[in-house]
Amino acid sequence: MKLLLVEDDQALATALGQALRDAEWVVEHAASGQEADFLLNTESYDAVILDLGLPDGDGTRWLSEWREAAIDLPVLILTARERWADKAAGFSAGADDYVTKPFETAEVLFRLRALVRRSHGHAHPVLRVGELAYDTHTHHVTLAGRPIALTAQECRLLGYLMHAAPRVVSRSELAEHVYDRDHEPxxxxxxxxxxxxRRKLGATRIATLRGQGYRLVEGEAP
Known part of the structure; x- marks a missing residue:
């Protein structure tokens, strides 16, 4: 999953960005609202973490503009502002969740995963397609109850297909959401x-639709 982190505190952005990458997110950073605005209009993301105290305008103003422009991906506000009036302004601008600083990184990760799951229509933290199961918190994959060992990149690729299932996912969409922009495949x-x-999960479990992309199916266990 690909995340845009909008935060002008470089030290915080570096630390949080690394924690997110360690949790299998692809992370891009914007230090201002204008930079974030450019990226959101030129790149594709699965979620945004947004600070409110940006150097070129309040985060709620930028968020309102993005919502008016039909940018509807999940947005988690991460800010030091803890007054109810600030929270109300954030949600009124279109935020999906609100976390105040200082924060526990684990809480941010749990909330992000929940936001992304629900944006894809999944309420349960374990995604299932037939006998294939993917735990969005631990990134553990099982097939008919048997654990499957995947590399980090294979896990990111499968995780995206699991979130999208049963929709067909194009190669370009996978490239945008699963791989870092600076290391495109x-x-x-x-x-x-x-x-x-396919070798690990079974040849029939990932279908190729010529000219369209890939789709997870409830194939037979290998």
């Missing part, structure tokens, strides 16, 4: 990783 990298997943 070569033309055959996605094909290779899908092939590796």
């Amino acid at each position: 070569d033309s055959n990298v996605i094909d290779v990783q899908v092939s590796r997943l």
